[in-house]
Amino acid sequence: MPVLKQLSTVVLDCADPVALAAFYQKATGWEITCSEQDFVSLGDGDSTPVQLAFVRVEGYRAPGWPDGAKYVHLDFTVTDLDGATEELLGFGASRPEFQPGDGGWVVLTDPEGHPFCLAADTSDTTGN
Secondary structure (H helix, E strand, O other): OOOOOOOOEEEEEEOOHHHHHHHHHHHHOOEEEEEOOOEEEEEOHHHOOOEEEEEEOOOOOOOOOOOHHHOOOEEEEEOOHHHHHHHHHHHOOEOOOOOOOOOOEEEEEOOOOOEEEEEEOOOOOOOO
């Protein structure tokens, strides 16, 4: 029997949890499940058991990209890679110059510099 039952929350360190949660709320459509000055979390109810949370860290420094100082990043699937990229850029994301993967995915950074990747959803089982 595993010791860890289920991943419940991915927590991102940041300087402004309220602002960063607002960015991800726009991007995901998820609801705020907890909001305090130094901590905010988002979730999608029962359909996604894992939440995203944001915690204030004094002296926060953004992770590096493309250097190895990023430690962890989020991956999201999207229906329209180009459309999602443009919409997220409009929400305040940035697109770093370095883009690995030969166009198979897009790397963006959120307003506090955390890298995240977008990939086209290839799970269409209808054959279309």
